Amino acid sequence: MTKLSVNINKIATLRNSRGGDLPNVVAFAKDVQRFGAEGVTVHPRPDERHIRYQDAYDLKPEVYTEYNIEGNPIPKFIDMVLEIKPTQVTLVPDSIDAITSNAGWDTIKHKDFLVEVIKEFKQNGIRTSIFVDPVLEQIEGAKVTGTDRIELYTEAFAHQYGLGNESAIEPYTACAELANRLNLGVNAGHDLSLDNIKFFKDHIPGLLEVSIGHALISESLYLGVENVIQMYLHKLK
Numbered sequence: 001m002t003k004l005s006v007n008i009n010k011i012a013t014l015r016n017s018r019g020g021d022l023p024n025v026v027a028f029a030k031d032v033q034r035f036g037a038e039g040v041t042v043h044p045r046p047d048e049r050h051i052r053y054q055d056a057y058d059l060k061p062e063v064y065t066e067y068n069i070e071g072n073p074i075p076k077f078i079d080m081v082l083e084i085k086p087t088q089v090t091l092v093p094d095s096i097d098a099i100t101s102n103a104g105w106d107t108i109k110h111k112d113f114l115v116e117v118i119k120e121f122k123q124n125g126i127r128t129s130i131f132v133d134p135v136l137e138q139i140e141g142a143k144v145t146g147t148d149r150i151e152l153y154t155e156a157f158a159h160q161y162g163l164g165n166e167s168a169i170e171p172y173t174a175c176a177e178l179a180n181r182l183n184l185g186v187n188a189g190h191d192l193s194l195d196n197i198k199f200f201k202d203h204i205p206g207l208l209e210v211s212i213g214h215a216l217i218s219e220s221l222y223l224g225v226e227n228v229i230q231m232y233l234h235k236l237k
């Protein structure tokens, strides 16, 4: 079964835009779980443009589904995650000034670093996932790092699928098949949406989790949060 983890970064974006506490991030996380979400994802970035480090702490007691914290494993991030001990940490190699996550790890070049960081999280009972491009060699490299899971970076698929190029799924299917053979869990995220999620899910064997934020929140502006979450859950069945 593929779990839906709702990324609530954009709720924090809206909150921060006025400097107050509306919409309340914790209240929204409680509501999405009540509406059926099977996880909550946040991606606190060093500049705290949306989710703040304090949000990550505040959410911990309120997330009773799966709590996924994403980010670049800089020391401050590592320390925070070790304190919070979420269900899962997803390591993303994005630069401080990136407008959003824009690449997966080079699991071969950064093997030694990833082995060390992943070991520390796993020793603290935190499930690990690393953000990767759909490249077979990178999946093989991910296995060597000792990570529990990979998260397939799906921006390229979403863009091409939106242009009508269904063949864009092929590298993702091949990488998922390899991950399954290597006993690596398969997550996916970035630019997944109501338009592309069923096609994606149907072509990814063993897909355990999708984390979706930007499109889900945008769709909710027109269709309502509870309705959109139920629509995703139906498409993920």
Ligand SMILES: CC(=O)[C@@H](O)[C@H](O)COP(=O)(O)O
Residues within 6 Å of the ligand: 007, 009, 010, 043, 070, 092, 099, 100, 101, 131, 189, 190, 213
């Ligand atoms: C790793 C990933 O794809 C998401 O966490 C994405 O980075 C969302 O970040 P923003 O909400 O800052 O775009």
Ligand SMILES: NCC(=O)COP(=O)(O)O
Residues within 6 Å of the ligand: 007, 041, 070, 151, 188, 189, 190, 191, 192, 211, 212, 213, 214, 215, 216
């Ligand atoms: N890991 C992907 C994520 O959490 C949300 O990405 P997006 O749906 O906001 O592009």
